[in-house]
Amino acid sequence: MSPGGSFSVEEPIEFTRKNRSDSYKGRVLSYLSGIDLSCNHLTGEIPQEVKNFQNINFLNLSHNSLTGPIPPAVSELRQIESLDLSCNNLSGAIPPQIVRLTFLSFFSVANNNLSGSTPKMEEQFATFEESSYLGNPFLCGAPLPKNCSTSGPSSSKPKVSSDNGLIDMDVFYVSFVVAYVMVVVTIASVLYINPHWRRVWFYHIEAGITCCYYFLEDYILPKRFHCGCM
Numbered sequence: 001m002s003p004g005g006s007f008s009v010e011e012p013i014e015f016t017r018k019n020r021s022d023s024y025k026g027r028v029l030s031y032l033s034g035i036d037l038s039c040n041h042l043t044g045e046i047p048q049e050v051k052n053f054q055n056i057n058f059l060n061l062s063h064n065s066l067t068g069p070i071p072p073a074v075s076e077l078r079q080i081e082s083l084d085l086s087c088n089n090l091s092g093a094i095p096p097q098i099v100r101l102t103f104l105s106f107f108s109v110a111n112n113n114l115s116g117s118t119p120k121m122e123e124q125f126a127t128f129e130e131s132s133y134l135g136n137p138f139l140c141g142a143p144l145p146k147n148c149s150t151s152g153p154s155s156s157k158p159k160v161s162s163d164n165g166l167i168d169m170d171v172f173y174v175s176f177v178v179a180y181v182m183v184v185v186t187i188a189s190v191l192y193i194n195p196h197w198r199r200v201w202f203y204h205i206e207a208g209i210t211c212c213y214y215f216l217e218d219y220i221l222p223k224r225f226h227c228g229c230m
Contacts, residue, residue, distance in 0.1 A: 034058035042066055051076035058082035065089055075100045082106040099125050111135030117148050
């Protein structure tokens with residue numbers, strides 16, 4: 001460092017980006033711009049004013065205690081190549097506008113409390129792997145194995161429990177009606193084809209009607225007449 005407090009281009013300067021540290025010196029330093037505040041025990045939320053750093057190439061806020069959501073203003077960092085927000089306490093959804101960062105080659109929000117869907121797998125975000133999102137139990141969508149369609153709110157259709165999970169009541173009702181019709185059709189077909197079984201069927205129906213008649217005559221009707229006389 002020079003006596004005036006500025007860096008000399010001939011002095012090596014260490015930049016930590018893309019999850020690795022490299023030393024740079026010479027004229028290349030005039031093309032590098034970034035902010036590394038990792039491992040500083042920072043607290044609070046990421047300010048919206050972060051959008052004012054539109055010319056930085058990397059931003060590393062990892063391994064702090066930052067809370068709150070990822071501000072949509074991050075999507076204004078159009079020149080950024082490395083964005084590391086891992087190992088904090090960030091919550092809420094990842095802003096979908098973040099896919100606008102088309103120069104991004106490293107991205108990590110691992111080990112936070114984020115929820116909702118991962119950014120669309122398009123542009124640069126199609127190149128990021130599962131490791132970029134690990135450690136967020138409520139996060140879903142590619143490239144994570146957790147599918148958002150199975151983690152959303154339950155359907156409004158009534159369901160009943162079974163040993164194997166849940167049964168859709170619409171499917172249950174349709175299956176019941178189909179089974180009932182099949183049983184009726186099967187019995188009718190057997191009675192139509194086999195005269196012996198047809199006679200037995202009608203015999204039992206007649207016997208049942210007779211039993212019901214005598215039951216009513218012996219036990220129900222006398223009591224009604226008796227009560228009426230009282």
